Amino acid sequence: MNLEVLANELLLYQFEFITPLDLFRGFYNLNSRFNELILIHFRNYRFDFRSLSRQALKIVCQNYIPLISDKVIYLHLFDDDGTPGHTVAFFNYNISLGQFTSLKALTLFRIELHQKIDEFFSLGIQQLHHLSHLKLADCDLN
Template structure:
């Protein structure tokens, strides 16, 4: 069967299964008809540049991106041993992320420049379709880093619903509660970030639509902790380091609509009967419960 006789719709469906790099390498240049479909008809390019060769990366950025930036919906960039300086190289070809006007997901790995991160976040403000932002293994050693500014920049993104926050400053596992309200954020992953329970209460004040709080470390318990109802929260994934289990129980009692609970406890055992009573009395909608007991290092 001659592939050129296939309807355009079938080609476009096939294209949707490919990562952008593989798609362009496989189909572009075979004939003018496919070139037309790739440049004019196909709407949803996804690029994950993990382990891509520099030659292919250069080719995509130089030859193809000038024609398709408005049709890229997800972009993943990596600074790694396999792809060193990929972010810097990308910036030399594409001056601003704001060119990707339909970008929905941006995932960045190993940013080590505070100024670069702020530049990216400023550009993201112009991306009215951006709903997912993932910042992995971003580490800064400068004391002058304004952590609050980073958080506020993220919370100011107008359509953002999901954020993976993997940022450390001088290897400190901390998180600054935002001082501006996000009316869109619904899911936050705070990888390597420590919060107190009172900070979680304030986090919900500034993130009123928050439904999922993941990978959060509760490392310090305030004596003045005041329980606050969190009716929006349906998925909680936390590590609990304190030996004051009563505060944890009080915290869980105020999440009446929780459906999924994952918890790592680095403290004395809460026996099974106690967990049963907590779930029966305070977590009536819970569907999944995963508990890990870990020794303190």
């Protein structure tokens, strides 16, 4: 079966089950229809950086986040032994929390914010008017 014969609604439903990175890798720039579906009509991006390599993080932050930051509803930033410094790297790509205007849930796990908590919140969290869930787990906020 050819995916291009499927209705847009069915494709958008299927996109719900694909990670944003895989969605872009698999469908972005295939043709103008897929680009329009990904960039304009799909509105529920969920980014979970727990298992992302440093190279994949770079690709996401440089190529995809600028295109869809206003459509991201879930963001999970995670630093651990397997992904040390991911959060710092994330923000080093000139990304601010204020870009995620549709963000509903933000989870920070094992983040070491070596700055005052008020400086972290000044990164744009006060602009997240749709944010209903903020979770800080095992974070060092000194």
